[in-house]
Each structure stands twice: as C-alpha cells, then as structure tokens.
Amino acid sequence: SSDEEELLLLYAIAGSQQKRKRIWVHEINKKRENYGEYHRLCRELESHEDRFYLYFRMSRDSFEELYQLILPRIEKITTNWRKPISARERLGICLRYLASGDSYQTIGFSFRVGRTTVGIIVKEVCTEMWNVLQPTYMPKPTEETWKNSEIGYREIWNFPNCVGSIDGKHISIKCPPNSGSEFFCYKQFFSIVLLAIVDPFYKFIMVDIGSYGRHSDSGIFENSLFYNEYIKGKSLLPPKALPGTTELVPHVLIGDEGFGxxxxxxxxxxxTAVLNDERKRKFNKRLCRARRVVENAFGILTQKWRIFLRPIESDVHTTVHVVKAACCLHNFIKMKQSTTIVNDIETPHDIHGLTSTRPTNRRSTTAALEVREKFVNYFNQQNTIHNIFYIPFSFNSIIQKRIFSHQFYELFCHIAILIDNDGTKAIATMNRNTGGLDWDVL
Known part of the structure; x- marks a missing residue:
C-alpha cells in the first residue's frame, strides 16, 4: 500500500542521515608495529650511520641526545583504552617531516598513522624541541655573545666592529583563512618572514618568526624584541676604535638592501654609486663577503630541512613552531658536529624555498653616513697583497686542526677559511671547477 511505501521511504531517509561511525584506528594503521616505516626501515638504519644521517639529517648520537632531552615532555601514558605512539617514534615522525618536506598525508602513509595524528605530533614535538633546545643552543644574547661574534667577524671575515649579519627570508605557506592580503608578499605568494641574526660560524644568534609577508625587513626589525632591547636600550657593545686607529666607531650589524x-x-x-668609485667598491666587497654568512646559514637550513622547499601546509601558529624548531636544530647539530665531515646535503649551492625580502630606499641620516664612511676609510687604508694561488683540497676534508704552525678554521670548507700564521692572514674560497681553494692573502 501507499502507507507502507511512505513508511519504508521514511526509514530509508532516517538511515541515510545517521552519522557514520568513526573508526578509532584504521585497519591499515593497526599494523603499524609490523609494517610501519619506523618499525622496519628506521630500525635497520641504526646499523648504517651514513644512511641514518641522510634520513634524519643528524647522527645517531645527536638523535639519541635529543631524544633523552625531549623524552619527558613528549612521552604519553599507556591506558586501558589504547597504547600510545612511543616518544622515540613521535620524534622520528617529526624529524622525518622536517627533513623530507613531505605532506602530513605522505608521512602518515609511510609510518601508518593518521594524517591528523601527524599534524598533532609535529606541533607538539616542535614546540617542545624549542622549549628544550633554545635555552642552551640559542640563548638570549649576552655581552660575551657579542664579543665572541665580533672577534669572529674581525679575524675570519676581516670586518671589525661587526657583531652579526642580519637578513630576512619569506617562508611560503598556504593561504590562512580570512587573512586578506596580510600574508601576501611582493613575490605573489603567501608567506611569513624569518628574520635572523647570524654569528661568524653560521649559528643563529636570534630569530624573529611569524611577521606578515607584506612587511619589509626594516619594518619587522624595528618592531622586534631585539630592536627594543638592544638598539633602543643601547645594550650592544660600546663603541671602540677600529684596529690600528684611535677614533671610536660603533659596533654594527651588516645587512643587504632590505635594510636602511x-x-x-x-x-x-x-x-650605481660604485661604478666609478674604487673606495666604495672595496667597502661593498668586504661587507658582502662577510654578509654571506647569513645567506649561507639560510642555505644550510633549507638543504638540511627540506620542509622549506614547499609551502608549509599547517596553520600559521604551527608553522611558527616548525620554523623555530628547525632553527634550534640547526644550532644544535652545528655545535655537536662541528668537527665531523660536512655532508653534501649541507652544501648551500642556492637557497631554494626561501625568498629575499624587498629592498628599501629609505633616506639615511647624516650620522649613519658618517659611520659608513669611517669603515670605507679603514678598508681603503689597509695594505692588501693581491696574490691568488692554488692549493689542492678535498671538498669534504676535516680542516679544524693544527698543521705545523697553521691553525685552520673550518667554515663549511667551500665558503671561507682563515689562516693566521705569524701575522699572515688569508681568506680562501672554494673553486668548484678545480676542487681546490683560491687564497686571497691580506
């Protein structure tokens, strides 16, 4: 009858509107401990140091030390309802996400965990990595920090009174909801800005992360905590005379055209100002050579943590935690492995994934022009011997040791090396065509 048909139709409609029962763990993911990447591949990698390094971008010793530091903060309690993912596996998932640049979905399939679970793990582990590592490996700068940095820039890069190299890079992100044009940068993509000050040994002294992509380097810098405390508060080192002179000159940061x-x-x-002016050209050469430190630090960061080579898919808050963790890991690994072989993945050929910020044409003050002129005069008064010669050299050699009366300082080999022998100083750069070094004796 028609009544029975209507009743059957109502039952069908009601049944279709019932919510699908959620699955706590997918059938595929229940086999994680048998077939998941961590339980199969990662266990085998522990027997092969070189493959382990390529996979996690750090040595087994560094991984173990990091694990012990972070264990109390990321360990989950086993309950009667479920067995949690172990702290070691959670750390492995997070590091693999940073190292590979793969999506949450791809990492989830590999490790046999849910996509949402990967996102939660990445956010929690990155947050705790920053909390654990930052006080030791990127602490608040002190007077000793600035003094050591100045010594390095003076002796290695031949730029006295410099306490750090500063630069900002756009980190590509997916468009945040309801953000308008705040995160839309001049390169026509959505981004947040990573502003960093780097010491002469490629370690981050401080970072400022998360500013809108549409802002300039100068604007971000002048609104940073660093600016308020060290520039407005005048907490940098007091002025001192350049070597061999008597006139006091301020300690400075060095940057590119993105800063005023x-x-x-x-x-x-x-x-245009250096075309017919050898004095200014010599100043630019000296400044740009020293400023390469921050560019190469960014290059090392992106080559090691390939998450920066594609738009980061998480929300802005999580992205900030990811970038902070990567910067701390950069310092952690650099300090732990400063005497080990430099792997080719750390070689910053070009900086892909990070985009330079827009240049600024802000008018300079008379006082700033006078300070720069003092550096120009100093660099042009130095006697430079223009001898260039070749020494055979292995790209992946370990240089940080004494050879006869020479002391070599390794700075990732292909970038620069200082030799200080009885007053003789030289800057060396890697010649990629010959595999040797070109030495510029000063």
Missing part, C-alpha cells in the same frame, strides 16, 4: 642604513646597521652602496 643606520648607525648600528651597515648596508652596501647602491650599484
């Missing part, structure tokens, strides 16, 4: 010239920040002369 200030008494505390030196930038190069415009290209």
């Amino acid at each position: 010239l200030q008494t505390y920040l030196m930038r190069p002369f415009p290209k």
Whole structure:
C-alpha cells in the first residue's frame, strides 16, 4: 500500500542521515608495529650511520641526545583504552617531516598513522624541541655573545666592529583563512618572514618568526624584541676604535638592501654609486663577503630541512613552531658536529624555498653616513697583497686542526677559511671547477 511505501521511504531517509561511525584506528594503521616505516626501515638504519644521517639529517648520537632531552615532555601514558605512539617514534615522525618536506598525508602513509595524528605530533614535538633546545643552543644574547661574534667577524671575515649579519627570508605557506592580503608578499605568494641574526660560524644568534609577508625587513626589525632591547636600550657593545686607529666607531650589524642604513646597521652602496668609485667598491666587497654568512646559514637550513622547499601546509601558529624548531636544530647539530665531515646535503649551492625580502630606499641620516664612511676609510687604508694561488683540497676534508704552525678554521670548507700564521692572514674560497681553494692573502 501507499502507507507502507511512505513508511519504508521514511526509514530509508532516517538511515541515510545517521552519522557514520568513526573508526578509532584504521585497519591499515593497526599494523603499524609490523609494517610501519619506523618499525622496519628506521630500525635497520641504526646499523648504517651514513644512511641514518641522510634520513634524519643528524647522527645517531645527536638523535639519541635529543631524544633523552625531549623524552619527558613528549612521552604519553599507556591506558586501558589504547597504547600510545612511543616518544622515540613521535620524534622520528617529526624529524622525518622536517627533513623530507613531505605532506602530513605522505608521512602518515609511510609510518601508518593518521594524517591528523601527524599534524598533532609535529606541533607538539616542535614546540617542545624549542622549549628544550633554545635555552642552551640559542640563548638570549649576552655581552660575551657579542664579543665572541665580533672577534669572529674581525679575524675570519676581516670586518671589525661587526657583531652579526642580519637578513630576512619569506617562508611560503598556504593561504590562512580570512587573512586578506596580510600574508601576501611582493613575490605573489603567501608567506611569513624569518628574520635572523647570524654569528661568524653560521649559528643563529636570534630569530624573529611569524611577521606578515607584506612587511619589509626594516619594518619587522624595528618592531622586534631585539630592536627594543638592544638598539633602543643601547645594550650592544660600546663603541671602540677600529684596529690600528684611535677614533671610536660603533659596533654594527651588516645587512643587504632590505635594510636602511643606520648607525648600528651597515648596508652596501647602491650599484650605481660604485661604478666609478674604487673606495666604495672595496667597502661593498668586504661587507658582502662577510654578509654571506647569513645567506649561507639560510642555505644550510633549507638543504638540511627540506620542509622549506614547499609551502608549509599547517596553520600559521604551527608553522611558527616548525620554523623555530628547525632553527634550534640547526644550532644544535652545528655545535655537536662541528668537527665531523660536512655532508653534501649541507652544501648551500642556492637557497631554494626561501625568498629575499624587498629592498628599501629609505633616506639615511647624516650620522649613519658618517659611520659608513669611517669603515670605507679603514678598508681603503689597509695594505692588501693581491696574490691568488692554488692549493689542492678535498671538498669534504676535516680542516679544524693544527698543521705545523697553521691553525685552520673550518667554515663549511667551500665558503671561507682563515689562516693566521705569524701575522699572515688569508681568506680562501672554494673553486668548484678545480676542487681546490683560491687564497686571497691580506
């Protein structure tokens, strides 16, 4: 009858509107301990140091030390309802996400965990890595920090009174909801900005992360906590005379055209200004050579943690935690492995994934111009011997040791090496065509 048909139709509609029962763990993921990447491949990698390094971007000893540091913060309690993912596996998932740049979905399939679970693990582990590592490996700068940095820039890069190299890079992200044009940068993609100050040994002294992509380097810097405490608060080192001179000169940061010239920040002369001026060209050469430190630090960061080579898919808050963790890991690994062989994945050929910020044409003050002129005069008064010669050299050699009366300082081999022998100083750069070094004796 028609009544029975209507009743059957109502039952069908009601049944279709019932919510699907959620599955606590997918059938595939229940086999995680038998077939998951951590329980199969990662266990085998522990017997092969070189493969382990390529997979996790750190040595087994560094991984174990990091695990012991972070264990109390990321370990989950086993209950009668479920057995949690172990702290070691959670750390492995997070590091593999940072190292590979794969999506949450791809990492989830590999480790046999849910996509949402991967996102939760990445956020929690990155947050705790920053909390654990930052106080030791990126502490608040002190007077000793600035003094050691100045010594390095003076002796290695031949730029005295410099306490750090500063730069900002755009990190590509997916468009945040309801954000308008705040995160839309001049390169036509959505981004947040990583602003960093780097010491002469490629370690981050401080980072400022999360500013809107549409902002400039100068604007971000002048609104940072660093600026308020060290520039406004005048907490940098007091002025001192350049070597061999008597006139006091401020300690400065060095940056590119993205920053305005200030008494505390030196930038190069415009290209048009150095065409027929050898003095300014020599200043630019010295500044740009020292400023390569921050560029190469970013290059090492992106080559090691390939998460930066594609738009980061998480929300802005999680992305900030990811970037902070990667910067701390950079310092952690650099300090732990400073005497080990430099792997080819750490070689910053080009910086892919990070985009430079927009140059600024802000008018400089008279005081800032006078400070820069003092550096120009100093660099042009130095006697430079223009001898260039070749020494055979292995790209992956370990250099940080004494050979006869020479002391070699390794700076990732292909970038620069200082030799200080009885007053003789030389800067060396890697010649990629010959595999040797070109030495510029100063």
